[in-house]
Amino acid sequence: MHAPKPALSVSQPRGLTRLGLSAKLLLVTVLFVMLAEVLIYLPSIANFRRNWLNDRIAAAQVAALVLEGAPEDGLPEGSENRLLMGVGARAIAARVGGARRLLSLDSMPPPEVSRAVDLRNLSWLSAINEALAVLVSPATMPIRVVGEAVGGADFVEIVIDEAPLRRAMLKFSWSLLLISLLLTGLTALAVYIALNALIIGPIRHLAANVMEFEADPENPRRIIEPSLRADEIGEAERALARMEATLADELRTKKHLAELGLAVSKINHDLRNMLAAAQLMSDQLIETRDAKIRRFAPRLIATLGRAIDFCQATLAYGRAAEATPAIRDVPLRQLVAEQAEMLGLGEGKQPRFENRVPPELSAPCDPDQMARVLTNLMRNAIQALTRAGAEAGNLPVLTVTGGPENGSVALRIIDNGPGVPERARANLFQAFRGSVTPGGTGLGLAVAAELVRLHGGSIALEPSTTGAIFAVMLPARRANGH
Numbered sequence: 384m385h386a387p388k389p390a391l392s393v394s395q396p397r398g399l400t401r402l403g404l405s406a407k408l409l410l411v412t413v414l415f416v417m418l419a420e421v422l423i424y425l426p427s428i429a430n431f432r433r434n435w436l437n438d439r440i441a442a443a444q445v446a447a448l449v450l451e452g453a454p455e456d457g458l459p460e461g462s463e464n465r466l467l468m469g470v471g472a473r474a475i476a477a478r479v480g481g482a483r484r485l486l487s488l489d490s491m492p493p494p495e496v497s498r499a500v501d502l503r504n505l506s507w508l509s510a511i512n513e514a515l516a517v518l519v520s521p522a523t524m525p526i527r528v529v530g531e532a533v534g535g536a537d538f539v540e541i542v543i544d545e546a547p548l549r550r551a552m553l554k555f556s557w558s559l560l561l562i563s564l565l566l567t568g569l570t571a572l573a574v575y576i577a578l579n580a581l582i583i584g585p586i587r588h589l590a591a592n593v594m595e596f597e598a599d600p601e602n603p604r605r606i607i608e609p610s611l612r613a614d615e616i617g618e619a620e621r622a623l624a625r626m627e628a629t630l631a632d633e634l635r636t637k638k639h640l641a642e643l644g645l646a647v648s649k650i651n652h653d654l655r656n657m658l659a660a661a662q663l664m665s666d667q668l669i670e671t672r673d674a675k676i677r678r679f680a681p682r683l684i685a686t687l688g689r690a691i692d693f694c695q696a697t698l699a700y701g702r703a704a705e706a707t708p709a710i711r712d713v714p715l716r717q718l719v720a721e722q723a724e725m726l727g728l729g730e731g732k733q734p735r736f737e738n739r740v741p742p743e744l745s746a747p748c749d750p751d752q753m754a755r756v757l758t759n760l761m762r763n764a765i766q767a768l769t770r771a772g773a774e775a776g777n778l779p780v781l782t783v784t785g786g787p788e789n790g791s792v793a794l795r796i797i798d799n800g801p802g803v804p805e806r807a808r809a810n811l812f813q814a815f816r817g818s819v820t821p822g823g824t825g826l827g828l829a830v831a832a833e834l835v836r837l838h839g840g841s842i843a844l845e846p847s848t849t850g851a852i853f854a855v856m857l858p859a860r861r862a863n864g865h
Contacts, residue, residue: 735781
């Protein structure tokens with residue numbers, strides 16, 4: 384039996400990852416809505432400042448019209464101050480007909496200003512920068528504002544204090560902030576409710592079902608019942624239902640096979656012991672004087688030997704998984720020659736053996752495991768040639784070829800025997816199902832396929848008109864690229 388695999392260590396989530404999907408969605412929604420409000424606020428506050436100053440310029444234009452219609456000796460006493468106080472300016476200047484007219488609260492020249500604003504050619508970017516400057520670093524001295532004039536005046540300019548403008552902008556900002564917070568809350572709540580109903584709820588249902596199925600995957604009641612949704616979540620539910628149904632069937636089947644394999648291993652172990660005892664007793668039959676018994680005794684011993692080998696192979700196959708290959712560069716021609724010698728192939732022996740692997744050909748592989756692959760494939764070819772002989776009366780020949788092919792190293796074990804029966808091709812590399820010889824187990828090909836897959840390669844039976852050709856494809860480079 385295989386040792387149980389250690390449970391995977393999963394680190395606990397920290398920080399924001401502890402938040403649920405709904406909380407993360409709500410947080411992201413609020414952040415993006417606030418970002419949108421900030422992007423809206425900047426042009427809004429700039430436009431508010433522009434309109435506030437335009438209102439003062441409009442009031443100053445009225446004063447400019449009064450100046451334009453004033454008599455030569457000027458306005459009545461006190462009228463200028465009332466005009467200036469109505470506009471909220473310290474001074475108003477207008478150029479009418481090339482002459483500049485001035486209204487001022489002070490008898491002295493207009494005070495110095497900290498900055499000037501020309502509303503006639505103010506861009507949006509400049510308006511935003513100047514509006515932020517008013518909020519962050521207000522002017523300590525008055526500012527001069529120039530705007531378009533109507534009537535006979537060419538332009539109107541005013542000198543005003545910036546403090547009233549800043550107070551108005553702060554009041555507007557607070558009002559906009561309260562409205563933004565209200566809209567953000569309502570928008571986030573509406574988005575949260577909608578997405579929670581449309582997406583988060585179904586995803587929670589999927590996650591809960593996966594955890595329930597993980598706790599008892601063999602229970603058919605744990606398989607999710609997909610809804611009738613036609614969107615991606617509905618497709619995910621149906622795909623999950625199919626996957627869970629398939630996995631539940633596979634787990635039940637594998638559990639039954641594992642229990643059956645354990646029982647077969649126990650029976651096989653006892654059967655091997657009994658067959659070994661029978662083989663020891665049958666050895667004594669060779670010494671009997673009965674010619675008939677002496678003639679059949681070797682066959683009986685050979686049959687018992689094959690039965691013991693079958694039991695041993697079955698136990699070895701079910702005992703443990705193959706080890707990870709110890710990869711190194713291996714000369715393949717020499718490896719093939721060694722296996723041929725172990726199998727008794729050589730000059731003057733049948734079948735004839737031809738090693739056509741180039742001497743310089745090598746591949747990164749585990750030499751012991753690749754030797755097992757070659758032994759299994761070459762033994763199968765020898766058995767086929769010995770049992771049925773070569774086709775069309777030719778001498779039986781076993782050939783091994785090799786060479787680079789499409790970025791891989793290819794080895795082909797070729798014989799001119801009867802070939803692989805059609806009934807055996809479908810399950811050729813499956814244990815106990817892919818045997819090509821009567822009474823065989825098919826373990827040789829199953830083990831060979833497993834070993835080749837561990838190397839990252841592939842094994843296949845290639846089409847041929849005569850005999851059988853087994854192709855083993857190995858990566859030409861190691862996994863690390865060297």
